Amino acid sequence: MKPVNEAFNDTIQRQINHKTIRAFKQIPLDKETVQALIDVARHTASSQFLQACTVISVTDPVKKQAISEVSHQPYIANNGHLFVFVLDQYRNLQIGHEQGQDENKLGSAAKFFAGFSDTVLAVQNTVNAAESLGLGTVILGSILNDAQKIIDILDLPKLTFPILGLAVGYPDQQPQLKPRLPETFMHFENSYQLPTPILPQLEDYDARVHEYYDLREANKRVDTFTNQVKRSLMTQPDARGELLHVVHQQGFLLTDKA
Amino acid sequence: MKPVNEAFNDTIQRQINHKTIRAFKQIPLDKETVQALIDVARHTASSQFLQACTVISVTDPVKKQAISEVSHQPYIANNGHLFVFVLDQYRNLQIGHEQGQDENKLGSAAKFFAGFSDTVLAVQNTVNAAESLGLGTVILGSILNDAQKIIDILDLPKLTFPILGLAVGYPDQQPQLKPRLPETFMHFENSYQLPTPILPQLEDYDARVHEYYDLREANKRVDTFTNQVKRSLMTQPDARGELLHVVHQQGFLLTDKA
Numbered sequence: 008m009k010p011v012n013e014a015f016n017d018t019i020q021r022q023i024n025h026k027t028i029r030a031f032k033q034i035p036l037d038k039e040t041v042q043a044l045i046d047v048a049r050h051t052a053s054s055q056f057l058q059a060c061t062v063i064s065v066t067d068p069v070k071k072q073a074i075s076e077v078s079h080q081p082y083i084a085n086n087g088h089l090f091v092f093v094l095d096q097y098r099n100l101q102i103g104h105e106q107g108q109d110e111n112k113l114g115s116a117a118k119f120f121a122g123f124s125d126t127v128l129a130v131q132n133t134v135n136a137a138e139s140l141g142l143g144t145v146i147l148g149s150i151l152n153d154a155q156k157i158i159d160i161l162d163l164p165k166l167t168f169p170i171l172g173l174a175v176g177y178p179d180q181q182p183q184l185k186p187r188l189p190e191t192f193m194h195f196e197n198s199y200q201l202p203t204p205i206l207p208q209l210e211d212y213d214a215r216v217h218e219y220y221d222l223r224e225a226n227k228r229v230d231t232f233t234n235q236v237k238r239s240l241m242t243q244p245d246a247r248g249e250l251l252h253v254v255h256q257q258g259f260l261l262t263d264k265a
Numbered sequence: 266m267k268p269v270n271e272a273f274n275d276t277i278q279r280q281i282n283h284k285t286i287r288a289f290k291q292i293p294l295d296k297e298t299v300q301a302l303i304d305v306a307r308h309t310a311s312s313q314f315l316q317a318c319t320v321i322s323v324t325d326p327v328k329k330q331a332i333s334e335v336s337h338q339p340y341i342a343n344n345g346h347l348f349v350f351v352l353d354q355y356r357n358l359q360i361g362h363e364q365g366q367d368e369n370k371l372g373s374a375a376k377f378f379a380g381f382s383d384t385v386l387a388v389q390n391t392v393n394a395a396e397s398l399g400l401g402t403v404i405l406g407s408i409l410n411d412a413q414k415i416i417d418i419l420d421l422p423k424l425t426f427p428i429l430g431l432a433v434g435y436p437d438q439q440p441q442l443k444p445r446l447p448e449t450f451m452h453f454e455n456s457y458q459l460p461t462p463i464l465p466q467l468e469d470y471d472a473r474v475h476e477y478y479d480l481r482e483a484n485k486r487v488d489t490f491t492n493q494v495k496r497s498l499m500t501q502p503d504a505r506g507e508l509l510h511v512v513h514q515q516g517f518l519l520t521d522k523a
Binding site: 018019022024027043045046047050051052054055056057058060063064065066067070093097098099101103105106110111112113115118120121124127129130131132134136139140146148151161162163164167170171185188190192193194195196197198199200201203204205209232233235236237239240241242250251254260 | 273274276277280281282283285301303304305306307308309310312313314315316318319320321322323324325328351353355356357358359360361363364366368369370371373374375376378379381382385386387388389390392393394397398404406409419420421422425428429443445446448450451452453454455456457458459461462463464467490491493494495497498499500508509512518
């Protein structure tokens with residue numbers, strides 16, 4: 008008997024077979040495709056209808072190169088369409104100011120979190136649209152390796168913040184499916200109840216991750232999941248230690264009661 | 266001639282016709298459907314493979330009622346399957362600790378933002394899966410009206426944070442499509458360049474939003490977009506002023522250089 012999910016539709020089949028694509032063919036996205044992706048992003052749900060997200064298409068080769076250096080992802084410099092998704096409360100500030108509204112609570116934690124959600128929802132919506140067209144995607148959390156540099160490159164004003172990059176293109180690789188944590192460890196009912204000790208229960212999963220062969224890093228990482236997690240408790244890349252400082256400089260999270 | 270997007274596929278058609286559904290039929294989701302949605306959430310891309318998201322299905326009527334009160338959304342108490350998507354670095358802490366790793370930088374801004382993104386990406390992926398099955402969804406940023414209460418209701422440990430609720434069910438309403446900001450104001454090339462003054466350029470859009478008739482609030486809000494935004498500069502609901510304090514209590518964003 009086939010697993011239950013096999014019975015579901017193409018969209019869901021695609022979603023449970025999602026793979027990050029890190030190599031794109033030398034075929035640019037046509038204008039209509041970019042337009043469709045932006046239309047999808049635009050129609051994503053947003054908190055309190057504030058639509059606190061702006062998308063920047065990065066086409067300038069010099070800027071693409073600079074962003075690829077921040078991300079340590081050389082492949083995004085050349086191929087694929089590069090979007091940067093920006094949390095944007097500046098547009099709302101401008102709309103308020105032009106109506107004579109001098110108060111400004113758009114930097115509060117509530118508004119920052121709402122804008123953060125708006126922005127990330129739009130990213131995943133765009134990913135799903137791209138994959139429905141047979142395109143591949145890589146989401147670049149790594150732009151936050153140096154948020155200030157991204158802000159400088161894209162001339163981002165106060166009350167905006169770069170959240171995620173997204174490169175989209177025609178896949179030039181076919182990676183295997185990366186095994187995900189079993190449901191037992193990430194879906195609970197009515198309250199948080201992680202089954203502990205967790206380590207002995209993750210042995211099978213660790214073995215499967217170890218087996219998993221990522222085309223991207225054939226000669227680099229042959230690792231287990233729990234080892235990766237262990238390292239994550241102590242390491243932190245690059246200028247990310249400055250991240251909160253840059254958030255404050257952009258006018259966000261400055262006071263608890265804003 | 267039809268607009269370009271008409272030429273695109275069903276997935277994209279659905280996405281650009283996305284409407285929030287706030288009334289569900291008295292038909293529960295079957296187990297296989299919930300399973301499929303969780304499988305999709307599980308296979309969402311995650312930052313550095315840390316899979317920093319946990320989903321809680323809230324089925325206890327008392328807890329559903331309590332969450333609906335925090336959200337001021339009475340309809341979620343009765344119908345629809347209620348998920349709460351939780352940023353989860355606690356699981357990773359546990360995995361590290363059980364291996365004798367005593368350092369802990371999982372509360373840093375970098376890890377908080379990465380987990381925030383992981384979690385919201387999973388929400389939108391689940392939304393797209395649900396809509397592909399003909400289900401309706403409402404994303405509940407409003408659980409952050411009182412984050413501490415949600416933490417208490419769901420017994421969330423340190424290094425977790427509730428980010429968004431998501432109710433999914435069989436639609437019992439057919440709202441109109443809410444007009445979104447035109448692309449000119451939310452998609453730029455190579456740098457942030459909002460066309461200002463923006464207000465005169467939003468007159469048509471304001472008129473369309475004013476016209477827009479939301480079934481949910483037929484007798485409540487007949488408003489323009491720019492008015493809504495103006496109000497957003499000064500108002501803030503409920504306990505959201507305490508939000509950052511609760512984030513700190515959960516062990517996140519405590520130091521700049523963590």
